[in-house]
Amino acid sequence: MIKVGDLLPKVTFNLLTSEGMSNPNTDDLFANKKVVLFAVPGAFTPTCSASHLPGFITLVEQFFAKGIDNIICISVNDAFVMKAWGDSQNAEHITMLADGDAAFTKALGLDKETGVFGGIRSKRYAMIVDNGQVTHLNIEAEKQFEVSKAEAILELL
Template identity: 60%
Template sequence: MISIGSSLPEVSFGRLVDGEMTNPHTNAIFGDKKVVVFAVPGAFTPTCSAAHLPGYVTIGDKIKAKGIDDIVCISVNDAFVLEAWKQTQNAEHITMLADGNATFTKNIGLDMDTGDFGGTRSLRYSMLVEDGVVTKLNIEDPGRFEVSDAQTMLDSL
């Protein structure tokens, strides 16, 4: 499982940019940057839509004011679903990365099996990544939302 001091695995993600599918790699997203990352079990799910993403939308400017280059949301969904969710949540300043087959999520050991509910999904977490290395990490227990929220991340910066 990933921990503070770990380097992120080199994988590609799905991302829509101006309506076109792109597949940026880990290094392009996190290399030479300070990035706040948060992951959700699924777009359009209750806690993710009511609290997790909205928190980062609401105080994203305060987070970026702390020297953060980007705020990234990762979910085991496809890029089209994440783009639609981004639009409905007014999350234009959040970079949405699709980990469609959970490659990244499995490589960092933060996957969970939800069975018939949705299959393989991500645990809820947040982390600060500096030049591809994890420097802060907040992992939620399954079904919880207590430490990966935007305010907790802001307070730790």
């Protein structure tokens, strides 16, 4: 499992924006940048839609004021779902990143099998990444939402 001090694994993602589909890789997203990355088990799910993503949307300017270059929300969903979810939440300042085949999530060791709920999904977590290296990592206990919320991550900066 990924830990503080580790470099992020090299993975290519799908990202759908108003400009169209792109395929950024880990270096494109994290090299020479300070980034908050948070993961949710699924787009449009209750805690993710009511609390997790909205917390980062509300505090986005405070993160930028503290030197964060980008905030990325990632989920094991396809790029179309991630864009639709971001649009529905007015998340224009958050990068809504798809890990459609869970390659990144599995490489981090933060995947979980949810069976009929949706198969392989991500554990809920948030991390701060500086130039591709994990400097903080907060992984939620099952069915919890405390250490990965925006307020908890903002306190680390």
